[in-house]
Amino acid sequence: MFAAASAAILVTMALVLSRALMGPTVFDRILAVNSFGTLSVLLISVYGFLTDRPEFLDIALVYALISFIGVIAVTKFVKFSDQSNVGDS
């Protein structure tokens, strides 16, 4: 059963990645990468059960935290990117 869940999560990752590649705006891509992060947390948890090693759950928890911070950082960067003064003398 864990193998079936892992296969479903991998299929979903491929679908979400296609939205990240073809999204017309940058916000589609940020949304797709956020979902990809959540799916990778699920995949790590299911893989930990599949190989009977419960230590993987710690990795999943840490990655959930890191990916949330990353999405917020990228969103902030895109939001304020028109106020940068890189082009000034």
Added chain:
Amino acid sequence: MEMLYQFLSWMFLGVGSTFIIIGAIGIIRLPDVFCRMHGAGIIDTLGAGLILGGLMIQAGFTLITIKLGFIYIFLLFTSPAATHALAQATMLAGVRPLTNIKNHEKSTSSKT
């Protein structure tokens, strides 16, 4: 009783997998960036909840269940925050949602 737990765990994992595929189909096929956030929300709440719930039933009453509960609680708190930040950034950038209202302001639509 053991059979019931195993059956319940299989059901949760199966239905959770179905829901994340449905969420991914939503992210691909919905017409607007704001609509696609619904699909992402399905993956974060229902999909993650059912899959982690199925794994919790498999683990029984051990520390593993508490860790899985922590992962799910964290996902419940952070995915609405991230989605709200993204939606606010999208509105501030000038992307307007797809509506049927006539004469609605339609700068940079994000339709595929």
